[in-house]
Amino acid sequence: MNAEKIVEVLRQDLTQGLFPSDRQLISNLNDIYELELAFYENRILSDAELIRNGAYFALVGGEYTRHFLMCTGEPLKLPDHSSSRLKSFFEKNIFRTGYATHGLFPYRGKFHPQMIKGLINVMGLKPGDTVLDPMMGSGTVLVEACMMGIKSIGIDASPFCRFMTQTKLDALTMSLARARGALENYEEVFAYFQKRVGRPKPGSKPSRAKTTKGTMSVMEETAEYLTKRDQQTLTEKDRDTLHTYHFLLLAYLDSAGYAERSARKAPLAQFRAILERYLFVAEKIQNVQAGLETELAPAEVLEGDARSLSLDDKSTDGIIFSPPYSFAVDYLANDSFHLNFMGINSDALRGKMIGLRGRELSEKYQLYREDMEKVLTECARVLRPDCFCTIIVGTNNNQLGKVFGVSPDAVQGLHEILIDMGAGCGFKPVKVLSRPIIGISNTMRREYILILQKYSH
Numbered sequence: 001m002n003a004e005k006i007v008e009v010l011r012q013d014l015t016q017g018l019f020p021s022d023r024q025l026i027s028n029l030n031d032i033y034e035l036e037l038a039f040y041e042n043r044i045l046s047d048a049e050l051i052r053n054g055a056y057f058a059l060v061g062g063e064y065t066r067h068f069l070m071c072t073g074e075p076l077k078l079p080d081h082s083s084s085r086l087k088s089f090f091e092k093n094i095f096r097t098g099y100a101t102h103g104l105f106p107y108r109g110k111f112h113p114q115m116i117k118g119l120i121n122v123m124g125l126k127p128g129d130t131v132l133d134p135m136m137g138s139g140t141v142l143v144e145a146c147m148m149g150i151k152s153i154g155i156d157a158s159p160f161c162r163f164m165t166q167t168k169l170d171a172l173t174m175s176l177a178r179a180r181g182a183l184e185n186y187e188e189v190f191a192y193f194q195k196r197v198g199r200p201k202p203g204s205k206p207s208r209a210k211t212t213k214g215t216m217s218v219m220e221e222t223a224e225y226l227t228k229r230d231q232q233t234l235t236e237k238d239r240d241t242l243h244t245y246h247f248l249l250l251a252y253l254d255s256a257g258y259a260e261r262s263a264r265k266a267p268l269a270q271f272r273a274i275l276e277r278y279l280f281v282a283e284k285i286q287n288v289q290a291g292l293e294t295e296l297a298p299a300e301v302l303e304g305d306a307r308s309l310s311l312d313d314k315s316t317d318g319i320i321f322s323p324p325y326s327f328a329v330d331y332l333a334n335d336s337f338h339l340n341f342m343g344i345n346s347d348a349l350r351g352k353m354i355g356l357r358g359r360e361l362s363e364k365y366q367l368y369r370e371d372m373e374k375v376l377t378e379c380a381r382v383l384r385p386d387c388f389c390t391i392i393v394g395t396n397n398n399q400l401g402k403v404f405g406v407s408p409d410a411v412q413g414l415h416e417i418l419i420d421m422g423a424g425c426g427f428k429p430v431k432v433l434s435r436p437i438i439g440i441s442n443t444m445r446r447e448y449i450l451i452l453q454k455y456s457h
């Protein structure tokens with residue numbers, strides 16, 4: 001090819017070949033799977049749907065998409081002491097993770113919200129449909145679906161996950177006035193929570209501070225009482241109390257987690273910075289939603305077991321979930337501080353947690369497979385025929401290689417195991433996408449997105 005031709009080729013933009021010229025991708029897309037999801041979104045959604053719910057486009061026919069508008073605006077204020085690595089992470093990820101209430105609590109194994117939005121679209125889910133996440137963790141699917149007008153049900157074995165997810169959903173609409181007031185008295189709030197727990201012993205119900213009844217103590221007692229009541233019958237004032245208390249508690253637990261991991265900043269200052277950030281993100285998304293006149297869809301947050309779902313046959317239009325990557329992460333050990341704070345006995349929970357059952361690693365692995373088979377059977381039962389079930393899973397080949405005494409390359413990947421298992425439960429694989437996992441490349445290199453379809457009958 002001569003130089004003139006080469007210049008002509010080089011002047012072409014890859015995206016011009018993939019998308020109509022009136023569509024502009026969101027900046028910062030740099031993984032191939034993101035381009036693939038954008039490609040499918042473009043083929044599956046109408047212009048109006050792309051503007052309302054698209055994950056990967058900034059402009060469609062000269063109009064800004066909601067995703068673009070939701071993520072831009074005033075950048076997130078990070079505390080001054082934040083490392084330059086953290087600052088650049090937030091800059092790079094403003095369209096991926098740094099929007100809405102997704103940043104409330106850094107839960108281990110959390111989904112990329114933008115990817116979930118893209119997958120919800122690619123699975124053909126529309127406002128009015130219902131999506132299920134049977135292992136919701138911190139509720140990424142529910143928060144995304146809610147903002148997209150899609151009904152959702154989330155289930156997790158851990159009561160802490162239920163609390164965290166509900167709080168992130170409530171923060172999309174709650175009145176923030178009292179939490180803002182609490183920020184002005186952050187020392188008092190912090191001292192209350194600190195006294196409230198001290199350092200809880202595993203399984204013991206933490207004692208309440210025996211001081212005179214202050215605002216926080218009254219708020220906590222009221223919140224405890226209201227949690228047990230039928231949520232539909234709560235007055236606006238009750239809701240306000242409940243939501244504010246949970247919002248403050250999540251910020252405290254988040255700061256306590258940080259304080260355990262890093263001595264960079266004193267716990268009190270950490271709490272203040274986190275509460276400030278929570279208020280900032282909640283206020284920002286609430287303003288955006290009001291400006292865009294978004295109608296939020298209902299989300300049901302449940303504690304339960306993915307191996308036996310309390311849902312009717314064929315009652316959901318789509319399922320998205322990420323199971324534990326066999327025994328790679330001990331979610332109970334990770335959350336022990338928070339579980340203890342909430343008075344939850346993690347030992348009793350252990351028997352329900354997939355990936356944690358069993359003693360020896362090989363027994364754990366065997367039980368993991370049995371449990372996952374039950375989960376897939378349940379997913380097939382509650383999903384409508386022809387609908388999609390998307391599973392996101394990484395492979396811990398290095399750990400599994402040690403269990404079986406073989407090289408990591410000789411281990412069958414979890415994604416392949418789940419595809420085979422799915423076939424036995426009524427699912428056919430439609431698409432497998434893969435993405436790199438950044439940061440833990442020495443133990444886990446890739447994560448797989450498996451899109452399975454339930455057979456018609």
Ligand SMILES: C[S@@+](CC[C@H](N)C(=O)[O-])C[C@H]1O[C@@H](n2cnc3c(N)ncnc32)[C@H](O)[C@@H]1O
Binds near residue numbers: 141
């Ligand atoms: C990889 S995490 C999910 C993270 C989630 N996708 C998010 O965005 O935060 C896996 C979750 O499975 C939950 N889990 C483990 N065993 C379970 C069971 N039997 N039933 C329901 N959830 C379970 C764990 O508590 C954990 O939150």
